[in-house]
Amino acid sequence: MAKIKPQALLLQSKKKKGPSGIGLPTIITCNVIVILIVISLYCTYKHWQGLWYRSYKRSNQLETEFNNSEKDLESLGETKKYDLPNYVIMNTSKGIVSFELLKDSAPGIVDQFLDLCQKEYFKGVPFHHVIKNFVIQGGGGLNRMGDAEDWTLKRKSDGHLASSEKHEAFMLGTCNVKQESNEFQFLITTSPIPDLDDKLFVFGRIINGEEVIQEIEEVDTDEHYRPKSTVSIVNIILKHEL
Structure with missing residues (x-):
């Protein structure tokens, strides 16, 4: 193999090209790509952040609306309760009796009773049970001729005739039994x-x-505590004040 002379090597080295550097267009292109990636990531982040914020804000808004609606319902209930008449003037064939309604103790019953009063449900209704030293019973529905009589007979058979302050006289009540919306039976205690x-x-x-x-x-009354002569309600007047 022939030896290359030093002069020839020098000439060959001059002919070889040095390594090519990264051009300006390449650098610009890479920077643009990086910037686009960063912008894309930032936009994605802001998009999801906006969705989360709107969802959070809507959730708080719904919670606020719910709380406000509850307060409105409570306020409406309170307003309704205190807008109801406070007194009942019952005109009977024997005279006039005035009642104060106990709205807080039985609001649902008071509502039903007042509704029937406004519909003149009790107009002309007789007192169908009169039991001395016990109750006077009127109204309609349920077993009209049975409840008070059964209670009285049981009371006498048990010997429970002593007075007690647990349940006062001259109170207006109704049976602790589910009644139809268009029926109502009431009792007035006399002891x-x-x-x-x-x-x-x-x-x-x-x-x-x-x-x-x-x-x-x-x-x-007869043996079933039914009045022999009719005693009835002439009409009922509702009042807020006496």
């Missing part, structure tokens, strides 16, 4: 009757006219 605490919902008390109730209590 303390603790035996009926679990059978009555008390929703009113007499504030004037006890003597009328006592007069009704004195009417003659």
Whole structure:
């Protein structure tokens, strides 16, 4: 193999090209790509951040609306309760009896009773049970001729005739039994009757006219405590104030 002379090597080295450097266009292109990637990532982040913020804001808004609606319902309930008439003037064939309604103790029963009063449900309705030193029963629905009589017979057979302050006299109540919306049976106590605490919902008390109730209590009755002469409700007037 022939040897290359030093002069020839020098000439060959001059002919070889050095390594080519990275051009400016390449650098610019790479920078643009990096910038686009960063912008894309930033836009994606802002997009999801916006979705989360809107979802969070909507959730808070719904919670606020729900809380406000609850307050509105409570306020409406309170307004309705205090807008209802406070007093019932019952005009009977024996005279006038005034009741104060106990709205807080039995609001649902008071609502039903007032609704029926406004519909004149009790107009002309008789007192169909009169049991001395116990209750006077009126209204309609359920077993009209049975409830008070059964309670009285049980009370006498058990010997529970002693008075008690647990259940006062001259209170207005109704049976602790589900009644139809268009029916209502009421009782007026004429003496303390603790035996009926679990059978009555008390929703009113007499504030004037006890003597009328006592007069009704004195009417003659048959063996089933039914008045021999009719005693009935002429009409009922509702009032906010007396």
